[in-house]
Structures are given as structure tokens and as C-alpha cells.
Amino acid sequence: MSTFSSTQPQAAITAVGHFLPERRLTNPDLEQMVETSDEWIQSRTGIKERRILDDDGKATAYMATQAAQELIDTHDIDPATIDLIIVATVTPDMLFPATACLVQDQIGASSAWGFDLSAACSGFLFALTNGASFIESGRAERVLVIGADTMSSITDYTDRSTCILFGDAAGAVLLEPSDTYGLQDTVHHADGAHADLLKLPAGGSRRPASHETVDAGDHYLKQDGRPVFRHAVTGMSDVCTDIMERNDLSGSDVDYLVPHQANQRIIDATANRMGLSSDKVMMNIDRYGNTTAATVPLCLYDWQHELRPGHNLVLTTFGGGLTWGASYLTWAYDGSEYAD
Numbered sequence: 290m291s292t293f294s295s296t297q298p299q300a301a302i303t304a305v306g307h308f309l310p311e312r313r314l315t316n317p318d319l320e321q322m323v324e325t326s327d328e329w330i331q332s333r334t335g336i337k338e339r340r341i342l343d344d345d346g347k348a349t350a351y352m353a354t355q356a357a358q359e360l361i362d363t364h365d366i367d368p369a370t371i372d373l374i375i376v377a378t379v380t381p382d383m384l385f386p387a388t389a390c391l392v393q394d395q396i397g398a399s400s401a402w403g404f405d406l407s408a409a410c411s412g413f414l415f416a417l418t419n420g421a422s423f424i425e426s427g428r429a430e431r432v433l434v435i436g437a438d439t440m441s442s443i444t445d446y447t448d449r450s451t452c453i454l455f456g457d458a459a460g461a462v463l464l465e466p467s468d469t470y471g472l473q474d475t476v477h478h479a480d481g482a483h484a485d486l487l488k489l490p491a492g493g494s495r496r497p498a499s500h501e502t503v504d505a506g507d508h509y510l511k512q513d514g515r516p517v518f519r520h521a522v523t524g525m526s527d528v529c530t531d532i533m534e535r536n537d538l539s540g541s542d543v544d545y546l547v548p549h550q551a552n553q554r555i556i557d558a559t560a561n562r563m564g565l566s567s568d569k570v571m572m573n574i575d576r577y578g579n580t581t582a583a584t585v586p587l588c589l590y591d592w593q594h595e596l597r598p599g600h601n602l603v604l605t606t607f608g609g610g611l612t613w614g615a616s617y618l619t620w621a622y623d624g625s626e627y628a629d
């Protein structure tokens with residue numbers, strides 16, 4: 290439980306940036322690669338296309354840097370004033386150094402320290418809570434929270450059950466203290482008993498890279514989709530209704546649901562339980578697929594022009610770990626000033 294206390298400053302999102310690679314991988318493209326169909330993919334997931342980062346040495350740090358740089362440029366932020374950078378990712382450029390250090394150097398955040406946070410599709414939400422804690426405690430004034438994943442680097446494009454789902458992208462937000470708006474409440478969960486349902490089997494200390502792990506394709510993500518789907522529907526719906534009850538929010542009080550974009554059917558079920566109509570649900574899965582840690586900040590970027598001070602947002606994620614959660618925040622600035 291981490292309900293906001295009135296003696297602390299609140300941690301408000303005061304800027305958003307994003308990056309999407311140019312190259313599109315469409316459902317008809319995938320029909321040429323594996324035995325699938327546009328109809329199956331759209332009806333089971335809601336996805337029409339995803340973005341893929343071209344393989345010319347660019348990786349997650351590049352996309353995270355682009356998202357951060359856009360935020361810095363459009364909101365006129367001096368990078369030397371950023372205190373902390375947290376990058377949520379399961380596809381860091383390297384196991385170490387942290388992607389956050391590469392971003393820190395690239396954007397010229399000369400005063401910042403930073404680290405990566407690994408919580409799969411819940412990474413951005415957990416990183417947001419982390420970053421907010423530094424603001425609320427007074428240990429930082431400006432925290433950059435980035436969700437970035439190059440899912441194409443760990444996707445097996447011969448496995449039709451996973452390769453249709455994922456895409457590459459990055460999204461970034463800036464957290465600053467506010468007397469009025471910001472993160473109000475969080476409910477986060479983890480259940481390692483189901484760790485095997487969604488994982489990258491090799492490349493860690495348990496099974497370091499070897500000829501055997503490469504031959505077995507164990508550097509690609511594996512997912513047992515059906516049980517993950519069941520856990521996601523229950524987990525996301527429960528945690529969203531929980532955070533609404535704790536904060537006395539009815540469906541009509543929530544201006545926007547900002548859900549992790551794994552499957553349109555999971556999002557619809559969650560919105561239904563919350564009593565929200567579809568116009569209150571941020572959804573861009575059709576254009577980008579599942580970009581893991583980037584989905585929530587990408588939604589915030591895409592809807593930024595609609596957001597006004599005081600809007601009530603419920604952010605929610607579900608992913609490998611298993612990990613899931615919801616956060617309730619009040620929006621802090623007039624996004625119409627930053628419309629494309």
C-alpha cells in the first residue's frame with residue numbers, strides 16, 4: 290500500500306516523449322513468414338501492424354535516447370537538471386552497463402545517475418512508482434522514467450504464437466514535484482510461482498549462452514499464451530477495481546484507462562469490469578502491437594493532446610514474472626499545447 294500522504298510533494302508527469310522505428314511489419318507480411326492470417330491475428334489480438342528497429346547497430350538505448358530527446362526538446366528541459374534516469378526494459382543493449390547509463394551519456398544528463406528496472410510488461414508502471422518515490426521523499430527533483438524494448442531482438446519469427454504479438458518502441462515521461470497533481474496511489478503484485486509461463490530461458494547466469502542454447506532457440510522469448518491470458522484478464526480487472534475502490538472512484542470519475550497493450554480482448558474485459566466506455570480507453574495496439582515496457586508511455590504520448598490538468602487516469606499493466614499492477618494519477622498539464 291502506498292497511498293499518497295499530504296505532507297509529501299506529489300510526483301507529477303510534466304512531459305512525455307516517444308520513439309517509433311520507421312519499418313512496419315504488417316499482418317500480411319507475417320502471412321508470408323508463418324502459417325497465420327490477418328483475420329486470426331486481428332480477431333484474437335486486435336493487432337494490425339508493429340514497428341521493427343532496423344538491425345544496424347541500433348538497439349534499446351537508441352530508442353530510449355530518441356524518446357528522451359523528444360521530451361527534452363518539446364518541453365524545453367535542460368538535461369543537466371535531470372537527477373535520475375530509470376529505464377524499464379527486458380531488452381537492454383547489454384546485461385551491463387545499464388541502458389540508463391548509455392541514455393544518460395547520449396542526452397547529456399551530466400548530473401544524473403540511473404539504473405535499469407526489469408519487470409517485463411509491468412516495467413514502466415513499476416519504474417514510475419520508483420521514480421515517484423524519489424520525488425515524494427525529496428531525494429530528486431527531476432526523474433526521467435523510460436519504457437523501451439527491442440522485442441524483435443528476442444522474438445522467434447518462426448513461432449507464430451509469439452511473433453505476431455510484439456513490436457519495438459520507447460516512451461519517456463518526466464516526473465517533477467507538484468503541490469496539486471500527480472501519482473495518488475499504486476497497487477502492485479508479483480507471483481513468481483508462474484515464472485515459467487513467460488520467459489527468456491537462456492542468456493542469464495542459470496544458462497549462459499552456448500552452442501546448445503543457441504541451437505535450441507532458447508534466446509527467444511517463450512510464452513504459454515492461454516494461461517497468461519487468463520491470469521491477465523483476472524489480474525488486470527481485479528487490480529483496477531481494487532484501486533478504484535480504495536480511492537472512491539466510480540467509472541464516471543475515471544477520465545482515461547491507460548492499459549498495457551498485450552491483447553485487445555484483455556483490455557476490453559478490464560474496461561468492462563471498470564464500467565468504462567471505449568472512448569475512455571487508450572488503445573493503440575492495432576498500430577504498434579505489444580511493445581512491452583513502452584506501451585503505457587506510448588499511449589500517454591498518443592493521447593497527450595486530450596489530457597488536461599486534473600484528469601483522473603488509471604494506468605494498468607500485466608506481464609512476465611508474473612507481474613501486474615495499477616496506478617491512479619491526476620494529470621498535471623494541458624496537453625493540447627503539445628499536439629503534433
Ligand code: UT7
Pocket residue numbers: 324325326329330333334410449450453513514515517518521550551552555579607608609
Ligand atoms: O504482455 C505480456 C502478457 N502477455 C499477454 O497478456 C498475452 C496473453 N495471451 C494472449 O494474448 C493469447 O493467448 C494469444 C493471442 C497469445 C493467443 O490467443 P488464444 O486465443 O489464447 O489462442 P491459443 O493459444 O489458445 O491458440 C488457439 C489456436 C491453436 O490451435 P489449436 O490448438 O486450437 O488447433 C493455436 O495453434 O490458434 C492457433 N494459433 C494460431 N493460428 C493462427 C496460435 N497462434 C496462431 C497464429 N495464427 N498466429
